[in-house]
Amino acid sequence: MPLIKKVFIWLLTIVLFLTITIFIYGYFQLKDRHPDYHIDLSVKSGSPSDFKVGFSAQSITPEIIDTWTDVNGDAKFKEEDGDTYQDNNNNGQFDAYWIAGFSNKRAANGINDKLWARTMVIDDGISRIAIVAIDAIGFGNDDVITAKKLIPEDAGITYSIITSSHTHESPDLLGLWGASEFESGINLEYMNLVRAQIAKSVVDACKNLRPAKLKIAQDLSGALPMLADTRKPEVYDEGLRLIQAVDTEIDTTLGTLLSWANHPETLWSDNLLITSDFPHYFRDGIENGVFDDDSLVVEGLGGIAVYVNGAIGGLMTTHRTTPIYHPFTNEELLEPTFAKAEAQGKELALLSLVALDSSQDWIEKSSIALEAKSIALPLDNPLFRLAAFLGVLDRGMVGWMKMRSEVAAWTLGPLSFIHMPGEIYPEIINGGVDAPEGQDFKIQPQEIPPLREVMPGKYKFVVGLSNDMIGYIVPKSQWDKESPYTYGEEDAPYGEINSVGPEAAPILHKEVMNLLKRLEENGN
Numbered sequence: 001m002p003l004i005k006k007v008f009i010w011l012l013t014i015v016l017f018l019t020i021t022i023f024i025y026g027y028f029q030l031k032d033r034h035p036d037y038h039i040d041l042s043v044k045s046g047s048p049s050d051f052k053v054g055f056s057a058q059s060i061t062p063e064i065i066d067t068w069t070d071v072n073g074d075a076k077f078k079e080e081d082g083d084t085y086q087d088n089n090n091n092g093q094f095d096a097y098w099i100a101g102f103s104n105k106r107a108a109n110g111i112n113d114k115l116w117a118r119t120m121v122i123d124d125g126i127s128r129i130a131i132v133a134i135d136a137i138g139f140g141n142d143d144v145i146t147a148k149k150l151i152p153e154d155a156g157i158t159y160s161i162i163t164s165s166h167t168h169e170s171p172d173l174l175g176l177w178g179a180s181e182f183e184s185g186i187n188l189e190y191m192n193l194v195r196a197q198i199a200k201s202v203v204d205a206c207k208n209l210r211p212a213k214l215k216i217a218q219d220l221s222g223a224l225p226m227l228a229d230t231r232k233p234e235v236y237d238e239g240l241r242l243i244q245a246v247d248t249e250i251d252t253t254l255g256t257l258l259s260w261a262n263h264p265e266t267l268w269s270d271n272l273l274i275t276s277d278f279p280h281y282f283r284d285g286i287e288n289g290v291f292d293d294d295s296l297v298v299e300g301l302g303g304i305a306v307y308v309n310g311a312i313g314g315l316m317t318t319h320r321t322t323p324i325y326h327p328f329t330n331e332e333l334l335e336p337t338f339a340k341a342e343a344q345g346k347e348l349a350l351l352s353l354v355a356l357d358s359s360q361d362w363i364e365k366s367s368i369a370l371e372a373k374s375i376a377l378p379l380d381n382p383l384f385r386l387a388a389f390l391g392v393l394d395r396g397m398v399g400w401m402k403m404r405s406e407v408a409a410w411t412l413g414p415l416s417f418i419h420m421p422g423e424i425y426p427e428i429i430n431g432g433v434d435a436p437e438g439q440d441f442k443i444q445p446q447e448i449p450p451l452r453e454v455m456p457g458k459y460k461f462v463v464g465l466s467n468d469m470i471g472y473i474v475p476k477s478q479w480d481k482e483s484p485y486t487y488g489e490e491d492a493p494y495g496e497i498n499s500v501g502p503e504a505a506p507i508l509h510k511e512v513m514n515l516l517k518r519l520e521e522n523g524n
Contacts, residue, residue, distance in 0.1 A: 029389055032404070033142040033396035038374045039406060041159060043127050044522045045369035048413075051124040053212035053245040055255035055304040056204035058197040060134060061114045062171055062190050062274065066095045068107055075270045076105035077179070098185035100137035100177045101168025102269035108171065109272040112338065113280045115170055117197045118306040119205040120245070120257055122412065123156075127368040129410065130160040130202045131257070131463075133306050134194065135276040136173045138164045138469025141405050141421070142396055143173065143195065150199035155206045159372055161408060161419050162198060164465040166309050168265040169275045174469060175392050184392045210254055215244040216415065216459050217359035222351040226344055227262055228319045231495060232487045233434045233478075237261035237311035237426040241461050242352050243415070244301060248364075253303040256286050258352060259461050261310025261426070263317040266324070266344055268336035275338075278318070279307040281345020282352075290349050292328040298353050308463045313425035313472045315494065318344060361458075366413035369522060371515040375508075376402040377470060380501025384471075403500065406467040407508060409455075409515040416457040418512055421468030422500075425475055428509060429462050435477040436486040441502065445477045447509040454516050472499040476506050 068077055068085040077083050077096065085094040085107075096107040115135035122129050130151075139147075144162045151157055164173075172178065172185030173194065179185070220239040227238055243257040264277035282305070289300035318324065318340075324333045326343045327350055333340040379385055379401045387393035398404045408419040427433045429452050433445035452460050472495040479502040480486045480493055496502075 026389055029391050030397045032398050034145045037145050039372050040374065041370060041372040042518060042522070043158060043368060043370035045367040045411070046126055048365040048367055049125050050211060050365060051122060052209040053214070053254055054121045054205040054207070054209035055119065055245070055306070056201045056208060057116050057118045057304050058201040058204070059114050060117050060194045060197045061111060062097050062108070064097060064108050064110055064274065065089050067109050068094070070272070075272060076103065077107040078105060096179070097171045097187055097190065098178050099169060099272070100172040100174065100185065101265060104177055104180055106177065106272065108274050110274070112273040112275040115274065115276055117194070117201040118304060119201040120255060120306050121202070121205040121209060122368065123209055124367045127158040127370065128156050129368060129370065130157050130205065131306065131308065132160065132162045132198050132201055133308050134162065134164055134198065135167050135279070136164045136170050136194070137166055137168060138174050138465055140174060140395055141403070141468040142394070143191065144467050147195040147198040150195055151202050155203050157202065159370055159408065160202060161463070161466050163308050163419070163463050164469060165264055165276060165279050165307055166312065166465055167275070167277045167279065168263065169267055169271055169273070169277050171274070175394055176387065178392070182390060182392060184394065186394065211248045212245045212254055213248050214363040215246060215356060215359060216361045216363065217242045217355040218459060219351050219355040223260060223348060226318055226322070226324060226347065228317055228322045230315045230317060230319065231493050233427060233432055235314065235427040235430060235432040237316065237429055237462065240348070240352055240355065241459060242356055244356050245303070253301040255303040256301055256305045258282060258286065258305055258307045259310055259463065260348060261312050261316050261464070263312055263315065266318045266336060266341040267338065268320045271336070278341045278344040278348070281342045282348045283307055285346050285349025286352060290346050290353070297328070298350060310462050310464055311424045311426040311429040312464055313423040313474065313495065314427070316426065361414070363413040363415070368410060368412055369519055370408070370410040371518045372406065372408035373511065373515065375405050375407060375511050377405050377507060378501055378503050379403050380503065381499060383497070384500060403470070405470060407511050407515060408466065409512060409519055411456060411519060414458040415461065416455045416459070417461045417463060418451060418455060419463050419466035420473065420508060421466060422464065422470035422473050424464055424473040428473065428475055428505060433475045433477060438480065438484045438486040439477055440479045440482050441476055443477050445475060446506040447475050451509065451512055454513065456519065470500045470504060472496070473505045473508060474499050474502065476502045
């Protein structure tokens with residue numbers, strides 16, 4: 001056999017072997033983690049009845065064993081910069097907890113306040129809904145399902161929502177913020193703890209169910225000064241929406257659900273301490289009261305406060321240039337510090353306590369109506385595709401580059417909720433979707449009408465990062481990766497790089513509209 005033919009056969013064999021190896025590797029990386037899971041749930045409301053509510057709070061705080069010295073203060077662990085770690089468990093390696101958000105290499109150096117899995121369960125005698133809020137940047141649908149499967153059947157949960165606060169100061173649960181762009185930041189032991197504590201929080205909240213009534217309140221404008229919108233068009237989801245559950249037999253507060261849309265990143269990118277950011281101080285003020293130094297100014301409600309986020313895309317933030325004013329001294333706090341986050345949390349608590357004190361709206365008898373559905377979303381982002389293939393983003397597919405996700409809508413009397421699986425832009429919720437010059441797709445707004453306009457009831461809660469975290473949900477007519485850029489900007493806007501793709505927003509809008517239609521058709 002001629003040498004050239006032998007070389008050709010040898011090269012062909014190598015190529016074939018590599019192709020098969022890559023195919024097998026890709027199959028195992030991208031295979032569906034939960035082929036047995038699919039939700040298409042419809043619960044019709046019954047006759048108004050008494051109901052029970054229960055709360056629980058379980059710690060998901062990591063134990064930081066190894067600490068490190070940041071030589072140049074860049075908040076990134078780089079041995080090439082001279083950074084060193086303290087091997088406190090003497091195992092010869094740096095056991096880092098990588099903090100999610102902003103950039104890679106940000107290793108935690110301690111704990112400022114505990115992280116939580118906090119749960120509110122509502123039971124109308126027929127259906128039982130659990131809302132679990134975890135202090136995390138996000139929790140992917142595969143991990144959500146794994147956690148849900150840990151909830152025992154005898155807990156009696158009809159449907160559960162696991163939502164993330166989106167704090168940028170907690171351990172990475174998505175994999176994107178590790179020691180490098182090509183290494184997952186997930187600590188598997190910590191991931192298992194979070195899953196287990198979610199299930200325990202639900203079980204304990206069910207054990208804590210008590211006859212209850214709900215006091216509902218909202219302040220739709222008071223928190224606006226604490227927000228910045230860093231991308232045009234300027235649209236906010238600034239309203240505070242609140243539910244206080246009161247034990248009808250002993251007249252004490254069981255807990256309070258707090259909803260406000262903002263990135264918990266007030267401490268910004270140089271912080272190295274684990275914290276839930278402003279939600280910690282917000283929840284503490286609601287539970288224990290708001291203090292000016294050691295003096296109690298406004299009494300708290302007691303019970304357990306559960307914070308859920310809203311429509312934070314676009315981007316709702318307390319930027320490092322956004323001033324927060326101390327509620328008692330009126331001191332302007334600009335630099336990202338714990339004092340700034342504390343002042344913000346106290347102000348949110350004060351606004352909420354005043355709103356609840358002023359409200360006369362109670363729900364004493366009602367019933368739950370619910371619609372929930374699994375959906376498939378195309379994964380068009382090439383960086384996310386690569387991350388999934390490499391195992392940095394641990395995400396299974398339900399079709400060729402299609403991810404399972406989930407949407408839900410439910411009502412209880414004058415309350416309505418929709419649950420979105422990521423950081424949805426406020427204009428999709430409240431109106432104002434634009435079709436600016438320079439858009440990548442020459443189309444008119446697709447995500448209309450605004451979802452909150454269609455939601456029933458007086459009090460309309462939109463909870464983002466629910467049962468998934470798919471990144472930014474950008475209106476398709478505002479999608480802008482290619483030059484010329486919208487609004488005359490010189491650079492591409494931030495958002496698309498951390499989105500699954502331009503089809504997510506119209507698909508999600510359509511699916512939630514269908515759920516709201518199903519609620520209406522069922523008489524809810």
